[in-house]
Amino acid sequence: MKVAKFGGSSVASAEQIRKVANIIKTDPQRKFIVVSAPGKRFKDDEKITDMLIQLGEAHQRNETIDEYIYPIMKRFNEIVEELNLEGEILENIKNTIYAILERNTTVLEKLDALKAVGEDSSAKILSAYLTLSGIEATYMNPKVAGIIVSNNPGNAKILPESFDKLYELRNTDEVMVIPGFFGYTKEEKLITFSRGGSDITGSIVAAGVKASLYENFTDVDSVYSVNPTFVDNPQEITTLTYKEMRELSYAGFSVFHDEALIPAYKEEIPVCIKNTNNPDAPGTYIVSEKKPSEKCVVGIASDSGFCSIYISKYLMNREVGFGRRLFHILEDEGISFEHAPSGIDDMSVILRENGLPIEKEKRILARIQNELNPDLISIHRNLAMIMIVGEGLVRTIGVAQKATTAISNANVNIEMINQGSSEVSMMFGIKAEDLDKAVKSLYYAFFE
Template identity: 60%
Template sequence: MKVAKFGGSSVADSSMLGQVASIIEADQDRKFIVVSAPGKRYDDDVKVTDLFIQLGEQYDSGQNYEETLFKISQRFMSITEELELSKDIVARIENESRRLLRETTNTTHLMDALKAMGEDSLARILSAYLNKRGTKATYVNPKDAGVIVSSDPNGAQILEKSYEQIYRLREREGVVVIPGFFGYTETGILTAFPRGGSDISGSIIAAGVQAELYENFTDVSSVYCVNPKIVDQPKEIHTLTYKEMRELSYAGFSVFHDEALIPAFKKNIPVCIKNTNDPDCRGTMIVASKKDNGQPVVGIASDTGFSTIYVRKYLMNREIGFGQKLLSILAEENISFEHAPSGIDDMSVIIRTEDLKGDKEETLMNRIKNELQVDTVDVTHGLAMIMLVGEGMSNRLNVASKATKAFAEADVNIDMINQGSSEVSMMFGIYEENLNEAIKSLYQEFFLTD
């Protein structure tokens, strides 16, 4: 049994839904289907979820929301008409939305419930459409499916006991269509996962039904080994381990947020990223472990927008607790640090530039200067981080050597190297203007040279 999740771009209009139905019908094992809300059909289009958010905000601020509600109805109307389904589904969306606006007093609950309407309605539509095509399908609400979540204000977390109930979905006949993106608390309150949460839902269902595979259908045929905006048509990654995926997701690989896959990872369910528009393409498998294929680096991730805070203080090395004091100032200012390379009398802290917005930079500089009595404190902006990732790195001697050679050949100075904690990654800091040249050279060295 497989769980297939279809993202927003895969369910954006009726023709895409036709493609989705064909994919489901092409493999009898695709029994559990999790769907997002309809996404953009073209560049300037608005996602259904954004329309629902707009609706809630207009209501909350006392503005007229009729036009927004009309747009939502129209969007679903065009789908149901083109698929020749009953108009009741659309009428239900309008009525249910009005009821929520009228009856829900808690703003957070209202927003979650409105946002969830996109996924919920699409699941009802897909289920009806499959039945119309002669494929037996049932819409199952997450509450009935057993998706019970915590009421954590920092983001709903699935409760372990959910899985037992979800497992019983296996007993259902035919295809089971479940809306993604939300669950219910133990007291029955609809609660949304963080944005992009349909991936989480699919992952939870896959874990619960103990699927043989979690297929994540999106609009790319596979994960590339390097950003395709920098390298033209780079090689595809056929197999990634969970660990590699997590490291890559961190820095610039935005196929989906790695944390969404945790429920599946924990139960050892393999994940396959596939393209709705090219379902026969093998895609990228994400697995717990893989054979060493002699390739030390599986992917190169990169991200920009970093800054370095450089601190120098004579005899810093002798001052026990100096590093801790510096990091505690950062923590007090609510700034997360990425890396902290240190010398004898100096220490650098690498942070995201966005964390220095407003007067934060000045505050931070002053606190470091005054509280730590340093000789020098400087800040440098415009850094990029490059991360080489691969489980094969841990037992190969020459990865650092090949990497640094690639930088030298691209005439790119390395500002920072951070290796030593993770066994499956190596991090380099360079200036942003050199990023493309560096990535191209690394790609050449690790993927095109034997």
Template identity: 70%
Template sequence: MKVSKFGGSSVASAEQLVKVGAIINDDSKRKFIVVSAPGKRFKGDEKITDLLIQLGESYISNQPFDNVLDKILTRFSGIINELNISNSVLDDINQTIQSILSKQITDERKMDALKSVGEDSSAKILSQYLKSLNLNASYLNPKDAGIIVSNEPGRAQILPQSFEKLYALRERNEILVIPGFFGYTEDEQLVTFSRGGSDITGSIVAAGVKADLYENFTDVDSVYSVNPQIVQDPIEITSLTYREMRELSYAGFSVFHDEALIPAFKENIPVCIKNTNNPTSLGTMIVASKKHDKKCVVGIASAAGFCSLYVSKYLMNREVGFGRKLLQILEDEDISFEHAPSGIDDMSVIIRESQLTAEKENSILKRVKEELNADMVTFHRNLAMIMIVGEGIMSTIGIAQKATTAITEADVNIEMINQGSSEVSIMFGIRAEGINRAIQSLYTAFFE
């Protein structure tokens, strides 16, 4: 039994949904289907989720929103008409949006509800299309599926009792089409996962029904060893472990949401990444473990948009609780941290720049200076992180030396290194402007 998840590019248009229908029809083991919201059809196009966010922001700020609503409904109308299914689906979508806008709920919950419309509508459209192909298919709302989540709008976490409810779905005979990205709290409030959370839903469903395989259909034949926008025609990765994929996802690989594999990983369910446009391709298998080889490194990932909070204080290492107090200040400002390399007199905390407003930056600088009596407190912006990833990386001699040499040869200065915190990766912090040069040099060193 398979759980198959189709991403935004796979459901972006009627043409793509016809391919999805053929893939589902081709294999009777594909019993559970999870879908994203329609993504971009072409470069410069708009994702439905982005349009729904625009709609919500306009409504909440009392700005005109009819134009955005028309765009959303026109997009869905085009898909529905081309698939030749009933216009009652479009009426349902419109009524859902109008109901959300008129509901007396907080702005935060209104935004969550609006963002969920993309996935919900995809599921309704696909289930109707599958029925038109004479397949026994049904739309299944996450509430009815049993996807119960924590009450954290925009960043929900799955609750343990969900899995027993999901397992009961095995008894149903039809193909079940489930919208990704959102669930319901114990008191039946709609809450979304973080952006890209349809991958999380797919993994949760696979874990819940104890699937034999979780397929994640996207628009690439496999996972590449490096971003193909930086290196031309990079080699494909045929097999990865969960830990390797998690590190690659966190560090900028866009194939998977970085939290997506956790439920599948816990249930030891293999995952296969496949291409909707080329479904016969083998894809990339993600498994619990594999044999180490001498090459060790399977991928190089990168992500920009980081900054570093640098704190210096003489004899910091002797001050009990200094790190805790520093991180508490960040917690008070609702900021999470990524890495925290330190020395005897100084400490750096790496955070994502998107979390840091000017007000928060000033507040943090002031509090660290006053409350911790720091000698120096500064923020360094425009940082990028590069991850060298592979099982056995810690026990393979010469990996760090080869990486540092490659980065140096690219005329890029290494701002920080973090190797001890992971058994499958080495992290390098550099200035963002050098990221392409560094990646190209590293690829040459490890793969050519």
């Protein structure tokens, strides 16, 4: 029994939905199908979810909403007509949108319900098309399926009791089409996961029904060892561990939502990333363990948009509670941190730059100065992080030397190194403008 999740590009048009139906037909084990909202059909196209968010924001501003609803319905109308489906699906989508807008709920709950319309409509359309194509299929609302979540609008967390309810779905003979991205609280409020959360739904369903495989269909043949925007024709990765994929996702690999693997990881369900447009390609498998003989570095990930708070104080290491008080200031100001490399007299806290707006910067610096009395404090912006990832790092000699040499050969200065806190990754901080040449040099050092 397999769970297959199809991303936004896979359901972006009628032509793509036909491909999805053919993929489902070719393997009777694909019993549970999770879908995203229709994504982009071409580079400058709009995603349905973005259009729904714009609608919600316009409604909140008391603007006329017809001009926002029209392009949404036009897009769904094109898909439904090309698939020769009944018009009542369109009527259902339109009525759902207006009903949400008229509800007496909080702004956040209303926006969550609107955002979910994309995935919900995709599931209804695909289910109807599969039935029309001769496949026994049914639309399964997450409430009926048993996807029970916490009451955190836009950032729902799955509750443990969901998995027992999902397991009961195994008894069906039909193909079940489940919309991704959202679930329901115990009070039956619709709440969405964080953006990209259809991956999370797919993983939750796979864990709940104890699938033999979770297939995640997207628009690439596999995961690559580096972002193809940096290097032409990079090597494909055939096998990854869960830990490696999570590290790569965190550091800029957009193939997989970085939270999505957790349910599948806990149940040790293998995951395969495949291409809807080339389903015969083997794809990339994500597994619990792989052979020790395989390459020590599997991928190089990178991301920009970081900054660091640097603090120096003589004998910092002997001052009990220094780190706790520093992090309390950040917590008090509503700021989360990413990394915190430190020495005996120095400490750097790496943050996402958008988490430290300029208007907060002066206040936080003043608090750190007044409450911790450091010798030196400074903030460095426009940083990028490069992460070298591989289960073999911990048992391979010379990886750090090879990496630093490659960065040096690119004439790039290393602002920060973080090694040792993870067994599967090594992180380097550099200036954002040097990212392209540093990544290229690392790729050629490890893969060419």
